[in-house]
Amino acid sequence: MNDYARIAEHFNGDVTNHTITAQCEDEDDLFRYLRFAAPKTSMTVVELVAWPHNLVIAGSHGSFHFAHYAADREDMFDAFRGRVSPDHWARMLVNGRGSVAQYDRSLLEARIREYTREAIREGWAPRGVGKAVTEDVLESGYLDDENNAVRVVGEFQYGVKERRECSCGAADEDAGRYDQGVMWAIRHERENGKTHKVRTRQLEGFDFDDVHEWNIHSLDYHYVWQCHAIVWAVSQYDAARKAVAA
Ligand SMILES: [Zn+2]
Numbered sequence: 001m002n003d004y005a006r007i008a009e010h011f012n013g014d015v016t017n018h019t020i021t022a023q024c025e026d027e028d029d030l031f032r033y034l035r036f037a038a039p040k041t042s043m044t045v046v047e048l049v050a051w052p053h054n055l056v057i058a059g060s061h062g063s064f065h066f067a068h069y070a071a072d073r074e075d076m077f078d079a080f081r082g083r084v085s086p087d088h089w090a091r092m093l094v095n096g097r098g099s100v101a102q103y104d105r106s107l108l109e110a111r112i113r114e115y116t117r118e119a120i121r122e123g124w125a126p127r128g129v130g131k132a133v134t135e136d137v138l139e140s141g142y143l144d145d146e147n148n149a150v151r152v153v154g155e156f157q158y159g160v161k162e163r164r165e166c167s168c169g170a171a172d173e174d175a176g177r178y179d180q181g182v183m184w185a186i187r188h189e190r191e192n193g194k195t196h197k198v199r200t201r202q203l204e205g206f207d208f209d210d211v212h213e214w215n216i217h218s219l220d221y222h223y224v225w226q227c228h229a230i231v232w233a234v235s236q237y238d239a240a241r242k243a244v245a246a
Contacts, residue, residue: 160205
């Protein structure tokens with residue numbers, strides 16, 4: 001798991017001696033190029049290129065292109081003043097959020113544990129659920145690969161009882177037996193025609209909801225570093241302009 005506070009610390013340590021070493025701008029048309037470097041000792045270079053609605057950060061930590069075509073984002077420097085928000089800004093990446101987010105097994109495991117603990121605390125999980133989750137999910141050996149992991153978690157059930165009900169009011173009275181329930185639904189729909197729609201309702205038991213919506217991706221180290229670099233570079237630029245004006 002990437003520790004974002006640690007990345008901020010690294011960034012601050014990396015640019016202690018850095019100043020603007022090249023600058024080229026057409027302020028009226030919002031075309032800007034900035035380069036930041038330090039005396040020979042440092043390999044770290046930050047470069048910033050901006051044109052209306054676009055900003056590219058480049059240099060020693062890789063390049064990332066942001067674009068936002070809203071009326072108030074003609075000057076993209078305005079989007080990067082203040083708090084560093086890598087997660088939020090990822091939506092402006094031309095290559096998409098997926099280009100900087102990786103599957104993070106530790107985030108998934110933490111979410112599984114939290115979800116299970118909550119279910120036990122709220123009293124709706126059947127007894128023994130903790131052990132089952134540990135053995136069949138956490139220790140399944142399938143969590144290293146994202147697709148396998150999401151499937152294993154999404155399909156996990158413990159003590160589940162279901163009832164099948166049709167739009168006509170008929171129901172499978174033998175609730176709880178999965179194979180018989182499926183047979184009943186097929187038979188009922190075949191015998192009564194297309195207007196009959198059987199739905200499945202979960203009466204009790206434990207499973208994981210909305211697994212596809214869980215946040216199980218952490219942001220790329222260099223991307224987060226460069227987000228700090230943008231905010232820092234823009235503030236350096238602002239300070240330099242203020243100095244010139246005064
Ligand atoms: Zn029916």
